[in-house]
Amino acid sequence: MPIYGLRFHSLDQTSYYLGPEHLQRGDMVFAPLEQGEALGEIVCVCPAPPPGITEDELPAIIRGTTDEDRAQLQANKEISLEAAEFCRRCIRNRHLDMKLVDVEVFFDRSKFIFYFTAPARIDFRELVKDLVHQYRARIELRQIGVRHETQMIGAVGNCGMVCCCRRYLRKFAPVTIRMAKEQNLFLNPAKISGICGRLLCCLSYEQENYDQFHRSCPRLGKKYQTKKGSMKVLRANMFRNSISVITENNEEMELTLDEWQALESYRPEGPKQTTAKAAPKPQTGDGLLVVSVTPDSVDDPALFADMLPVEAEKETAPPPPPEEGQSRSKRKRKRKPRQEGENRSEAPAAPPAVSPDTTDQG
Template sequence: MSQILGVKFNDFGQIYYFSSGPFVVREGHSVIVKTEQGMGLGKVFVSQQDLPEDITEDSVKTIYRLAGEEDLIIDAENKALSRDALKFCKRCIDTQKLEMKLVDVEVFFDRSKMIFYFTAPGRIDFRELVKDLVKEYRTRIELRQIGVRHETQMLGAIGNCGQICCCRRFMRKFMPVTIRMAKEQNLFLNPTKISGICGRLLCCLSFEQENYEQFHKRCPKLGKRYNTAHGNVKVTRSNFFRNTLTILPEVGDEIEISLDDWPDVLKATSPDQLSSREPADVESRKSDGPQARSGAGRGQPSGGKRPERSESRPPRGERPARSDRSRPARGERPGKPERSGKSERPVRPERPRPEKKKRPLDSRDGSGQLKDAEKSESELTNRPETGSQERKPAPKNRRPSRRRRRKKPSGGSSSGSSEN
């Protein structure tokens, strides 16, 4: 049964996946594989049954064959050739006075191509350098410019933590690192502390960035004020490792609470409603403090206890119902002294609504006719309809509409009003 092999062509290079095919391969064996750039010799670092999630079956090729002793000798000669080419290229760079730094030289297994890796601050005109390299090695020459991170990955270094750099040990792809990550992780923005050997931001800042993002989503905004069980507080800082928040109330010292208890602190109205209750002596001091004084101001004793019932007050079961109690009038209440200088305010009776007098129809003013007609209409609409009573017809003296009045003016009243 074929296996999935993870092959590396360099110690610092990326892992490429191949199928073992009919060959029996173990970790540490050397194999010959076909690549887009020709034949190559690699070393097996991973041997497993399943493909990684980001690899498809179509992209996996079968190895060409297992490497023999002759292949291993050729590989050793290629490594010696790369060391000699590195020295020769450095001499040519010094002779031509080029502003570039040579990092490493890679020789293909069949010597069909040689790649020279270098770093430079800008663009370099190395046409004369390529001519010298072609005359010396009689093969294809490629000069590839790389960044400072890849340079550290190829050469290796010791980081600030005292271990070999992550890019040299296990990293194969560089993740983007920004200064925002350092701010979210509450690090001092000191370049010597947050920068690596390469001079760029530490790659390890991106390792825990996802956890910090989830933590900050749960945290309230720093510097904002909230109404909580401890009163109006201000969120001063948060601690990712302890999973806590630090709040500052208006009166008192800072309080550190767990982030899991923050929703309960917002919902509660007093510290007594929280799950973590305060000690009994603190609660007793609080009850003897402002609460007792506020109770005394409302007519209660300073001890906070209600006064005992007097003997003259009947028990609750013997009291008459509220509806049976005879309530004296306002002026007849016994024991209440009369107010000096102020007379008792009598109850204002409801005033009867006076009826409007009907004006005769032969009046010179046409407004009385209109008011009588409106009143008769309102009486008809407000009167409830019953089965026994029939609806009365409209009065005969109803004022005609405007159109009718214009066409057929009635009597002297309409003519008199028009003349006026």
């Protein structure tokens, strides 16, 4: 059977399925997912399965679409626009510090996904209740980052073209400031940052070539002993595959890496012993929220127990009860520790307590 690449959302990754031969690119079909059947679009026809997957492991397409299915798909798009407007109105009424980005509606309207951005965790319990009572379906609030927001909305980058994340990127590669330094770029935030305010994704495109070049060239700013005397490395040029050095006679030279290797260079002071760095802790998550609520569980008081902001938890937490047999004045007053050599007789002794049963009657 032919292998088709399906995409269930315009920004999703491509999933591969088996299907009949009459399907073509651009057709809408139903395919199985973890949450049930979903409607996807055929984006490619593959002659062979992707690497690492055999043909027996691929699921099969369930069926094609009819005119009624296409009409319901168009109706779902209108419902998603209406749900987005309703959610923004609820956000304004409840004065929540969040921004709605997009709304996704499942084909059978059993689930609504609301994508939003927020600077921190917020208390949106009442917002979830409003959405569940309005649409009587499973509501999922999914917090996304600024990169995914730009990917959904789309924008024009510094190069004058549509952002890469909107056109073809489906996974965000990690980008660090070290990449900009190794590529000899000016560390100007306006030049090396994208529309989203983060470092440009294109910094990682050529980083593998830079890493390979820097592994084979000497360290910049260090002195080396060679056959032609002492030399200090000044600059490195990856495009020319060369380095610039200065000799003992203050003469600047440009050498290719092959010429540098022929000089049999070495550090005169020898390798320095460095302490081993601690391994970085594995990241357990990015701190973004994903909340899914059904009409049956929306009134559960313990549903959002672990999702409240820290400030809200402090406000709702009751004060600790006082210890048994301890008055308020004793809790506030702290006994000062007695210093060494201090005379206890300076303080007047308290009179002995008299019990009512032992009073003098004579």
